Amino acid sequence: MGAISTARRVFLRRATRVGLSLALFGAARPALARPNRTLTGIRISQSDDDHTRVVFDLTGDVEHRLFTLADPHRVVIDLHDTRQSEALAVGRTKTSLMEGIRSASKNNGRLRVVLDLHGKVRPRSFALRPDGNAGHRLVVDLHATRLSPTPIKTSEQERKRRKPEYVIAIDPGHGGRDPGAIGKRGTREKDVALSVAKRMKAIINRSEGYRAILTRDGDRFVSLRNRVKKARAAEADIFVSLHADSFKSPRARGASVYALSLSGASSEAARWIAEKENASDLIGGISLDDKDDLIASVLLDLSQTATIQDSLDLGSDVLDNIGKVSKLNNKQVQQAGFAVLKAPDMPSILIETAFLSNPNEERKLRNPKHQQKLARAVFAGIRNHLARRSNA
Template identity: 50%
Template structure:
């Protein structure tokens, strides 16, 4: 009986202790340990490092413009005054405790923005984070397409436009090597090197999706390619694996499965219907019925994938002279960044940053230059052989062929004008104008003239 009474006393005392301790633990707040800011052309990202997930609320106030961030059971340990606010819409950051255990942060703004907030799980570099994006809605909107760039001494012939995308950026470091080399830094440096090489070649112009250490969402990267009227989109990355052994460069194009899902997305979103498919002078989905729009879009995406595979194969051939190849053929995957229906798009994995030797190579500016030269050599070979119409390269190819700029073709059973246009790297509209056709119907035995592309 004595043992039982002692046990009951222990259990009662222990339970009372738990009842006393539990509310204290529940009320224990989380600290805002540090803060970062990432200004970008279309948004500014404010990142709060917090020791765990946090209940929060974000809302805007006007007259003057302010953004309020309320966090529950949070204490401020970071120093907002140490932040460099230049290049951002933030004029000043204020903070104060609220309701005893909560924290209110107020951003005094220079202009109106659209706020967006979300939380990120820990990664290789950071712990739990609360992210607040201040979005300039006009920053990446496509108004009118950019005018084609014209080479100074090219008799008005336009350049081939290559848009280079440095993966990751800002709060997203990408993969991190054993020595701490960050993918986002390596690929930005390589992208800038590739841009300089491309811009140094007559008949070519390069544009970057990002020029600094900030993040652009994946859809906006392809939007920028469309804004620049790109002939090619190249996204540069550095691969990683859970073990250090894998190494070598890879090139990816969009898979058919990814194209199918993207076609459905485009057809479902009304704002996409007014976008041109096939570049300037191509086919618009606007006003088309569902079946015809689906066929046109499928043709365009198939042509883009085929061109991507051709350019990718050319690039792989050159990369093989500089580094080991992880796979000898162009791989295909449903990467979001490749899902442009009318622009050939490639993702180049420059190597495995998780491999110690390749990490050292990728961090070297001379090695980056070798890789960039190989990528451009592959691009140059492809576009010299199949140049887009109206470009300096097309004029040069025609000159090499002795001015033979027109060929004739007799229509056979199963031929369509869209197939012939795709095979000869010109638009259907251009082929119709060249032959004086009022529509895209052709008959077996009919002879049409095809300009050299």
């Protein structure tokens, strides 16, 4: 794992502090009818062929959301509560990674900026405070991915056939020496999770434009960190971790969906469940305190706040669909510090499909028909989410 330089570390630490405080202020402020900020300029530069930097000059601090779309590849940045200056100055727009740039005001007060790309990139974003002559800025860095286009260009149709539009990483919780929750009839969480995951993989791979990978395909122990690494190596667009819950009362029931929280769990129950799920790595003899540089930089990465927003949106689409086939424990997406959801650039959710400690739900979770329904519902939620996003 490559170490990140001290300069980048310090920079990220500073940027994180600024960004998180902005995010907190943003959350506390009520939505305004008229955009409060103005985008006055866009500056584009390229230090080398693998890196393009886009700087947005703004009249105030800004909340933003960033996500990527495929076919054709583009990066979308929604600037909340922002309008575009009539005298917007835009410099060069073509770089080795970028084809052009366009923007449109949305009626919710958001300004949507789309960066049209030559191929897939890994975007990072962070905010900068006024400093010297420079005012408020939002910086978006585009990095070439390992699998960026080769010099030999293929026809659009051929590319489409060979490269699926979306890669979905399915993560069956637990495995091997870590059984997870165990029901009264002896049903093990690791088995149910794997079974639903395999069904989901089959459904996804039958759907055009989608491909699924599993972070484990047998009854094996895989550390939480390696699950994320596998998904990243496959360049997954979405990460879904599948689990089943347990509680001391057999009456607890229903599915829940979780996204990552950077600032603490949204409820006591969410914290309790996160601790249980994170304990998986302790069972494997790997302490979560032993974070490598990747995870350290991930935790500092500001793009995570945008990814979390995207994860929350994804989670609510998935909840809506699970609600059609199962009882819900909570109608809102919950947030907690799940280690397995900490990839900075991949919207990630964790699903507690039901309670194995509830005899009725244990029976349903063992049922292949119900497993199939669940798998279909989760994928339907993913599809809805991606369809909504691609209106850019």
